[in-house]
Amino acid sequence: MKKLLLLLLLSTSFAFSQQTKFQKIDSLLTFLNTNNKFMGELSIIEKGKMVFSKAYGFADVESGKKLDVNTKLKIGSITKTFTATMIMQLVDEKKLTLDTKLSKFYPKIPNAEKITIHHLLHHRTGIPDFLNDDPTVGEFIYVENKKEDLVKRIENYTSAFEPNSQHKYSNSNYNLLGYIIEDITKKSFSENLNTRIIKKIGLKNTLFPTKIDITKNEGYSYFFDGKNWAKVPEWHSSLSFAAGAMASTTSDLNLFLEALLEGKLTSKSSLEQMKSMEDYYGKGLIIAPFEDRKFYGHTGGIENFRAAAGYNPEDKTGFAIIVNGDNYNRNDIMIGVLSLFYGSDYSFPEFKQFEVSKAVLEKYVGTYKSAAFPMKIKVFVENGNLLAQATGQSSFPLTAKSETEFVFEAAMIQLIFGENKMNFKQGTMAFEFVKE
Structure with missing residues (x-):
């Protein structure tokens, strides 16, 4: 009887510890939301089980429609991890190699004969970023960017450096990879996404949207103007394309990274290739450290959406956040969440503003x-x-x-x-x- 009682006490203590941990995380996000610092979603997966999933704030402030855990929000550059996964699937299928030259598909791009699929995946091409390096990008954000038009702009850029001589993040690299997926398969990026990843692992709320649709439980992004949450105009999805146009939920992001890093989407050798870092960037993956732990994943930002997702294969734990009300540093939010989850020292932030006349x-x-x-x-x-x-x-x-x-x-x-x-x-x- 004493042994049984001890087991019951230990079990109750463990459950209380777990509940307290998640209550603290919920309190932090509620605190940030109440202070107009954050709207969005967070979920945590542990050993195949979704142990925390909650949404805070609004999908559409104007109509008062609240976020829920199934509200689809844009994930920005986390799209690159999906794109890289599909490229590695094509490598596994021997429809492509990492040494295949860009000139096979787009020979007019400067240095195309020197740029390989490997270089594109690792951002080692010297191809300028159509989003951040092109001063005319403002003309293209809200209009359709046809494939041939965007490729033409990239063809007219001057190479920033000799291919493979250094790393420089460029959205151009991943849009080109998305076009190559379409060229090889003769199917759209969205069709490939659905068959190769979404249906394969049973994601319920991940898509390549053309336009935000509130009636389909999709949400807008906002910034806080000092008094109210103000809606940010939506970009045309054709601009960010395979580099950053996807939408998802935090639960789906956790399921995706778990499936990828547990070897369910590519061969073992392709997964190891993806995890191999060159100048801190793998093939569609980065490493986010926390204390002595390493999380493989990616971050993203588009419009005023901010996202981050990572999975630690050693303890089989993953964290994902998507922010659609951006008024506080996303990394600071995640440090708070991870600190509370792992029992590290953490104090809630104080919000004081210096008064200027x-x-x-x-x-x-x-x-x-x-x-x-x-x-x-x-x-x-x-x-x-x-x-x-x-x-x-x-x-x-x-x-x-x-x-x-x-x-x-x-x-x-x-x-x-x-x-x-x-x-x-x-x-x-x-x-x-x-x-x-």
């Missing part, structure tokens, strides 16, 4: 340009808040850290203002802008 804010209003940056940045005041907007992009709110320093934490952007000038920092990039 309207007169000072007005001094920063204007359009800024930099010879080293392809787009101009417009700075303006709206509803008493300072906002910034790059050419052809959505505007984003700025939080004051001092009278001269402002940040947009969600994208790790820092703006420091001086007399008719502005220093722009994002990650490791830094540019000096001058006011026109």
